Amino acid sequence: xxxxxxxxxxxxxxxxxxxxxxxxxxxxxxxxxxxxxxxxxxxxxxxxxxxxxxxxxxxxxxxxxxxxxxxxxxxxxxxxxxxxxxxxxxxxxxxxxxxxxxxxxxxxxxxxxxxxxxxxxxxxxxxxxxxxxxxxxxxxxxxxxxxxxxxxxxxxxxxxxxxxxxxxxxxxxxxxxxxxxxxxxxxxxxxxxxxxxxxxxxxxxxxxxxxxxxxxxxxxxxxxxxxxxxxxx
Amino acid sequence: xxxxxxxxxxxxxxxxxxxxxxxxxxxxxxxxxxxxxxxxxxxxxxxxxxxxxxxxxxxxxxxxxxxxxxxxxxxxxxxxxxxxxxxxxxxxxxxxxxxxxxxxxxxxxxxxxxxxxxxxxxxxxxxxxxxxxxxxxxxxxxxxxxxxxxxxxxxxxxxxxxxxxxxxxxxxxxxxxxxxxxxxxxxxxxxxxxxxxxxxxxxxxxxxxxxxxxxxxxxxxxxxxxxxxxxxx
Numbered sequence: 001x002x003x004x005x006x007x008x009x010x011x012x013x014x015x016x017x018x019x020x021x022x023x024x025x026x027x028x029x030x031x032x033x034x035x036x037x038x039x040x041x042x043x044x045x046x047x048x049x050x051x052x053x054x055x056x057x058x059x060x061x062x063x064x065x066x067x068x069x070x071x072x073x074x075x076x077x078x079x080x081x082x083x084x085x086x087x088x089x090x091x092x093x094x095x096x097x098x099x100x101x102x103x104x105x106x107x108x109x110x111x112x113x114x115x116x117x118x119x120x121x122x123x124x125x126x127x128x129x130x131x132x133x134x135x136x137x138x139x140x141x142x143x144x145x146x147x148x149x150x151x152x153x154x155x156x157x158x159x160x161x162x163x164x165x166x167x168x169x170x171x172x173x174x175x176x177x178x179x180x181x182x183x184x185x186x187x188x189x190x191x192x193x194x195x196x197x198x199x200x201x202x203x204x205x206x207x208x209x210x211x212x213x214x215x216x217x218x219x220x221x222x223x224x225x226x227x228x229x230x231x232x233x
Numbered sequence: 234x235x236x237x238x239x240x241x242x243x244x245x246x247x248x249x250x251x252x253x254x255x256x257x258x259x260x261x262x263x264x265x266x267x268x269x270x271x272x273x274x275x276x277x278x279x280x281x282x283x284x285x286x287x288x289x290x291x292x293x294x295x296x297x298x299x300x301x302x303x304x305x306x307x308x309x310x311x312x313x314x315x316x317x318x319x320x321x322x323x324x325x326x327x328x329x330x331x332x333x334x335x336x337x338x339x340x341x342x343x344x345x346x347x348x349x350x351x352x353x354x355x356x357x358x359x360x361x362x363x364x365x366x367x368x369x370x371x372x373x374x375x376x377x378x379x380x381x382x383x384x385x386x387x388x389x390x391x392x393x394x395x396x397x398x399x400x401x402x403x404x405x406x407x408x409x410x411x412x413x414x415x416x417x418x419x420x421x422x423x424x425x426x427x428x429x430x431x432x433x434x435x436x437x438x439x440x441x442x443x444x445x446x447x448x449x450x451x452x453x454x455x456x457x458x459x460x461x462x463x464x465x466x
Contacts, residue, residue, distance in 0.1 A: 033460050052288045052291075055285045
């Protein structure tokens, strides 16, 4: 007989040495509370650990993926990947909601579909996998079930927003972009943008779309502005 | 000639394969900004990575050190260890402030002694060590230079505070403790405390001091109260 935990492991492409860790990751406190004699604890401590494991695996993924990104962009993107809606989505795609063990009250009140609960289970699962098989196994899992499913636009820095915030915070100047050149054949069109703050041109950028060119111009402007602030000149 | 980086590594008991990572960890953006031609970047990306590495190493240390602690206590304690004042203290004890590379403006304005700056350098150092030598090396470093210096009282759960907060938040009831027994010979004295919320005794605890007995009583009460909430009974 194939248990549901065997099914889950087959679907995930992993095999736990200590299957009780896997089960614990799916055990909500409300279930534990109704089954006091069960040897399996609830998932809260695993969630504590998994949260930190996930943070590291996502951080090093971004660190290596984008060697030229500043810390602010990396932090913004990490937060977008490990936030509750994102973790809930990973959990749901993997069918985790079918495996959660809940108490009767929690089940009745719809806990199985609660985003926060599913995000917690996802973190607890990561914690269990780490304890059972170490960091390399978590990296492999994350590559396959998380990073491969990221929206590409979400792993692009948003320099335009960052520049706008910076300018609003530090100056009273206006900020605008101009497309100063379009070049190349139709199938390999390139745009050149410049960004102007007040009366000063602070950056230019090239891109395959107007928006991309503007993003690059904003990136250059940000680097220049932050340099001035830090250098005090 | 022994360079200052050799000195630092000797003091830390470590040896970097890529010493430029070590130097980068100590390079503030203000320095980088005045030395644009230097091949060594500033420490901000390393800080991003190190923050996550530190979070994991501290989390797993606590997770294994205290197998019976609930998630809330682990989270409270982790926050106390990785907070800015704590990281600054580790950095200062290791003499990191002597090695930071600052721009002139930052130096003049006392940046070398700024707690936030030193905490950032500590995180960046952890990031550099992780990139250069992996997680085991960071664990060994943390054992020796962080965990060995923790105040023992800081790794004890504060159930009394947690219970007080819980009671204030969820009830209008009074909370108080009573010592109901003192027993044993003078050199092995034991106290028994009970905690009363409203008119109900919610927990008892035994300890080598009155305070310890009360902490244990509070821990039992918390478990009971949280069980009721989750179970809905």
